[in-house]
Amino acid sequence: MGSVSLYRAETRRLVKRRFTKLFTVGALLILAAVLAGVFLTNEKVGxxxxxxxxxxxxxxxxxxxxxxxxxxxxxxxxxxxxxxxxxxxxxxxxxxxxxxxxxxxxMPPTFGLKDNLPDMITTLAAVLALAAFVIGASFVGAEWSSGGMMNLLLWRPRRLQVLSTKLAALLVGATVLTVVVAAIWTVAFWGVAKTRGNTIGMTSGTWQSFGLMELRALVLVLAAGALGFGLASLGRHTAMALGVAIGVIVVFQFGVAAVLGIAHVKFPELFLAPFWVIAWMSKEYVAQDYDACNYDVRGACQPDTLTITWQMAGSALVVILVLVVGAAMWTMRKRDIT
Missing domain, CATH: 1.10.287 (Helix Hairpins)
Incomplete structure (x- = not known):
């Protein structure tokens, strides 16, 4: 009963937080703007x-x-x-x-559900993953910086149970939000296709493929939430997670990309996170190296290729989560709370 009451308390705390509400509303407004933009810029072709x-x-x-x-x-x-x-x-x-x-x-732009829905699912995953990362970081980071974690541990001295229950509340909340929004998102774009495009080729197999893609989107959202939670717990402050995120974006996505380009590194995509995310969402990403051309009988360049599969991307994601969340749990158990 104690663990149940703790979970309920943490769920209530997560839902009631002003930051959670504001960031969730902000993410939903961004998605609504995307939906409106797609609706207004497409038309049905007759x-x-x-x-x-x-x-x-x-x-x-x-x-x-x-x-x-x-x-x-x-x-x-x-x-x-x-x-x-x-x-x-x-x-x-x-x-x-x-x-x-x-x-x-x-022809005027028209929204083909089969061709365009995958991009919309990826957009949904990106927006909700960002929201989950920041909300997860703030959820535990604010507890540390305000002293709320120390007060909670006086009432419930089991450290790992407290931290894991907080994480569980975050992940369940993110799951509910993602599932509900994804369902509305899919229905909304089905409506866009009916009124401003077409639903040609939407077989049961296509719907199943989209369902699996949305399942991968859910996993990405949960991973982002857990990563933000783990980083903020390690640094005991929300700024720790946000600082790491900004550092990764600035250093790796701009600095490393520039260095790799200057050094003419083969397949620089292997070192850049967005391409791994694309591989996870789209099942694969094919990197091409046009500096190594293999000419066919017609004299056309056939570049060397390397395929990043969703299994490779998923394995990398699991390794990162185990390291970050595992380290957060270990430090929670070993470090002084004060």
Missing amino acids: PDQVAQATARAQAEYKQSVAATEQIRAECESVQGTPRASEFPPNCEISAPSESDFNPEWY
Whole structure:
């Protein structure tokens, strides 16, 4: 009963915190803005739009042909003069073909659920993961900096139980929020596709694939929350987690990327976190090295490739979480509380 009451108390504390409410509302507003932007910038394509795109492609083709003929005529008129060097020899200027102007290129943007929902799920995961990281860091960091953790341990002296219960409350709360928002997110974009796009190709297998992608999004959100919680607990302050996050972004994403580019390191993506996140969400990321071209029979460059799979990304994520959260638990047990 004691552990249950502690869990309830921690859940209530998490939900009631002003910072939790503000950051959650902020994340939801960002997602709402993304949804509104997608809705307003797409439109449903029908026979009228197809006809307009076809007419525009034809008009562009005719204008290009006319421009080519004009240039060829000018070329012929200046033969034997110094200006002749400005044109190809013998005025060999080929006119574009009609196939060079595909009507699909002139179609208005439309939201295809099958093609575009994966990007929206990734956006959802990124926003909620950021929110979970900051909320998780603040949840335990504020307890340390305000002295609330010491007061709590006077009432409940079992250190590891207290910290693990706080972490459990955070992860359960993040799970509930992510599942609910992901369900609304999916339904909302299904509505966008129905009114401003299409749902072509949405088979049961496609829906299953999207469901697994949203499950990976949930794991990413929980990992971010646990990472922020663990870092703040190690440093006993919210600023510890935020400082590490800023350091990783500034140092690794800009500094290391620049150094790797200068050094011409093969597959620099291996050292950059965003590509591992992409691999986790999209099941794989294929890095390419165009400095090492393997030419095929047509003379085209076939670069060396390296594939980061979701299993590799997941394993790296587990290692990081075990190190950070494990260290937080160990220091909680060994370090002086005061």
